[in-house]
Amino acid sequence: MARIELNDIQKRWGPVWGVRDVNIDIADEEFVVFLGPSGCGKTTTMRMIAGLEDPSEGEIIMDGEVMNEIDARDRDVAMVFQGYALYPNMTIFENIRFPLRMRNIPKQEHDALVRRAAELVELTDYLDRKPAALSGGQRQRAALARAIVREPQVFLMDEPLSNLDAKLRQAMRVQIKHIQRELKITTVYVTHDQIEAMTLADRIVIMQSGAIQQIGTPDEIYNDPANTFVANFIGSPPMNLIEGTLEGGIFRAEGIEVGGLPGHHSGTITLGIRPEDCTVAAEGAHLSGTVFGVEPTGDTTYLTMKAGNKLIEVKADRDYRADLNIDEKVRFDPTRIYLFDGESGERLR
Amino acid sequence: MAAKRKLKGESLFLRYLILGGWALFCLMPVLWFLSIGLRPRTEIITPTPIYFPTFSLDAWHMIWEDWPMGQYLRNSVLAIIGSVIIDLVLAIPAAYSLSRFEYRGRDDIGFYILSTRMMAPAIVAVPIFFLFRNMGLLDTIWALMLIYAAINLSFVTWIIRSYMLEIPKELEDAAKTDGAGELRILWEIIIPAVLPGIITAAVIAMIFAINEFLFTLLIASTPDAYTMSVALANFTGGSDGIIYNAIALVAFLAFVPVFLVVVAIQKHLSRGLTMGAVKG
Numbered sequence: 151m152a153r154i155e156l157n158d159i160q161k162r163w164g165p166v167w168g169v170r171d172v173n174i175d176i177a178d179e180e181f182v183v184f185l186g187p188s189g190c191g192k193t194t195t196m197r198m199i200a201g202l203e204d205p206s207e208g209e210i211i212m213d214g215e216v217m218n219e220i221d222a223r224d225r226d227v228a229m230v231f232q233g234y235a236l237y238p239n240m241t242i243f244e245n246i247r248f249p250l251r252m253r254n255i256p257k258q259e260h261d262a263l264v265r266r267a268a269e270l271v272e273l274t275d276y277l278d279r280k281p282a283a284l285s286g287g288q289r290q291r292a293a294l295a296r297a298i299v300r301e302p303q304v305f306l307m308d309e310p311l312s313n314l315d316a317k318l319r320q321a322m323r324v325q326i327k328h329i330q331r332e333l334k335i336t337t338v339y340v341t342h343d344q345i346e347a348m349t350l351a352d353r354i355v356i357m358q359s360g361a362i363q364q365i366g367t368p369d370e371i372y373n374d375p376a377n378t379f380v381a382n383f384i385g386s387p388p389m390n391l392i393e394g395t396l397e398g399g400i401f402r403a404e405g406i407e408v409g410g411l412p413g414h415h416s417g418t419i420t421l422g423i424r425p426e427d428c429t430v431a432a433e434g435a436h437l438s439g440t441v442f443g444v445e446p447t448g449d450t451t452y453l454t455m456k457a458g459n460k461l462i463e464v465k466a467d468r469d470y471r472a473d474l475n476i477d478e479k480v481r482f483d484p485t486r487i488y489l490f491d492g493e494s495g496e497r498l499r
Numbered sequence: 500m501a502a503k504r505k506l507k508g509e510s511l512f513l514r515y516l517i518l519g520g521w522a523l524f525c526l527m528p529v530l531w532f533l534s535i536g537l538r539p540r541t542e543i544i545t546p547t548p549i550y551f552p553t554f555s556l557d558a559w560h561m562i563w564e565d566w567p568m569g570q571y572l573r574n575s576v577l578a579i580i581g582s583v584i585i586d587l588v589l590a591i592p593a594a595y596s597l598s599r600f601e602y603r604g605r606d607d608i609g610f611y612i613l614s615t616r617m618m619a620p621a622i623v624a625v626p627i628f629f630l631f632r633n634m635g636l637l638d639t640i641w642a643l644m645l646i647y648a649a650i651n652l653s654f655v656t657w658i659i660r661s662y663m664l665e666i667p668k669e670l671e672d673a674a675k676t677d678g679a680g681e682l683r684i685l686w687e688i689i690i691p692a693v694l695p696g697i698i699t700a701a702v703i704a705m706i707f708a709i710n711e712f713l714f715t716l717l718i719a720s721t722p723d724a725y726t727m728s729v730a731l732a733n734f735t736g737g738s739d740g741i742i743y744n745a746i747a748l749v750a751f752l753a754f755v756p757v758f759l760v761v762v763a764i765q766k767h768l769s770r771g772l773t774m775g776a777v778k779g
């Protein structure tokens with residue numbers, strides 16, 4: 151269907167930067183998720199791919215053809231908008247059918263196609279209603295149905311599940327992934343929800359302040375973060391980032407001492423360790439501090455340790471319990487320790 | 500959307516009292532006109548008030564039998580409807596352009612359009628008279644149509660433009676990615692979404708046109724082009740003196756169609772614009 155290349159894409163509005171220096175090569179049939187906090191340029195990037203926004207600089211290439219001068223209408227992409235953008239005067243049926251009419255798909259096929267799309271998003275009972283008579287979640291699903299009703303070159307989805315409740319979101323996530331695999335349509339998906347990103351993506355693009363921080367498979371992003379931003383953004387609860395100093399292979403911060411680290415780095419360092427790579431253990435402990443909080447969630451218990459003035463999150467056994475302020479020791483899995491430059495936050499290897 | 504509160508007892512009664520009083524106050528002149536229009540001429544100019552006037556259709560017969568009121572009415576209706584159609588045909592694309600496209604001088608052009616309303620009509624009266632005379636349109640309803648359209652065009656454009664500005668841009672973006680061209684977007688997305696605005700503008704244009712007097716008087720010199728508003732003036736001249744009951748009745752008759760139109764479409768006048776189109 152379509153391979154998408156973004157080459158040195160920048161977008162400015164006067165002094166305002168939307169996106170700076172985006173480079174990515176999205177393979178045909180790939181599912182790529184743009185992940186980042188609000189205002190980092192995800193929507194802007196997507197709108198440029200759709201042709202709704204012109205890049206200030208750089209090239210957008212689809213299947214080898216430069217698309218910069220091609221109108222949105224001629225790009226054959228289907229987009230789910232963050233704000234739904236349902237046509238208020240049309241019924242849901244008419245909304246979903248609209249792209250079929252515009253793309254000259256034979257009339258006799260419309261009914262079946264609309265119904266199939268509505269079924270996928272569980273909206274068949276609402277086809278006669280106007281958008282105003284639907285809840286936020288239903289509108290979002292209607293917008294999704296309008297995008298998947300035909301088979302475009304590219305799917306663009308801007309936070310398509312953000313307004314659904316947890317259960318429905320999980321169900322729609324599976325549905326979207328299934329549809330994408332079935333139709334084999336290149337998909338760019340935007341979200342600020344890391345679970346969505348991890349579960350859906352072939353590759354994740356992490357953005358911050360308009361710039362790409364890292365591109366990689368969910369595994370790479372999780373296990374091999376390029377900097378503290380990525381490390382902190384992925385994972386729930388996020389990775390512990392501990393500032394300290396590294397001298398002769400030994401990292402020190404208040405209450406924390408970790409030896410056996412690479413000797414070729416030294417100075418101000420941030421040490422990263424995920425909560426699930428910490429265990430409560432007296433033997434070979436790296437951290438000694440006091441218990442600050444204990445949160446049982448059912449299948450696990452989160453322990454928050456206080457060392458100096460730093461709080462460190464530990465994923466403990468499900469039946470771990472402890473009183474506040476008692477002394478406790480924690481061991482880090484030495485193979486799971488990450489080192490980052492204390493100033494730039496870049497990963498040190 | 501404002502929360503609806505259930506009102507009970509006293510507070511509800513008070514509300515109806517206030518609203519009813521206000522409605523009566525506003526409708527008083529209309530009822531007064533009707534009352535004058537339906538009493539004999541002798542009961543109009545009296546120094547003492549008459550609380551229970553005699554009912555009389557004198558004025559009614561007079562306006563239909565002594566005057567070509569049917570023709571005036573027809574002239575009014577044709578000129579007004581024609582002018583509103585001209586306005587909409589011109590104003591909708593203009594408003595679309597002013598609200599949706601970015602080009603140099605766009606906002607200036609918008610302001611120039613509005614500024615045509617800012618001069619006193621009398622300033623252009625004489626040039627317009629000569630213009631229509633040279634075009635051979637004096638004393639025709641075509642001239643009335645054009646002049647009403649010209650008077651109203653600027654604010655009709657402006658009202659529709661302001662409604663169009665309210666439409667979220669995402670709606671058009673969605674239509675574009677769905678494969679719609681500009682005209683399709685205008686026809687299938689924008690116009691239905693701003694329909695309440697179009698109707699509002701059309702009604703206001705109608706009301707202005709019905710009340711228009713100066714230019715009509717200038718252009719119309721025979722019953723061929725007389726409208727209701729100019730016909731009213733005719734009752735004040737001539738050997739019969741001022742015929743108040745006929746004036747009142749004609750004024751009332753001019754009011755009725757506007758009133759009916761407004762009642763018929765009032766749900767559009769106040770309806771929300773883009774309900775359900777976007778979040779929030």
Ligand SMILES: Nc1ncnc2c1ncn2[C@@H]1O[C@H](COP(=O)(O)OP(=O)(O)O)[C@@H](O)[C@H]1O
Nearest residue numbers: 163166167168187188189190191192193194195
């Ligand atoms: N039309 C615009 N004019 C000026 N600035 C804009 C415009 N659209 C977006 N921006 C800015 O660009 C940045 C990125 O926005 P956006 O792509 O919408 O972020 P995200 O979708 O990741 O939340 C934001 O700082 C936003 O304020």
Ligand SMILES: [Mg+2]
Nearest residue numbers: 192193232308
């Ligand atoms: Mg966004």
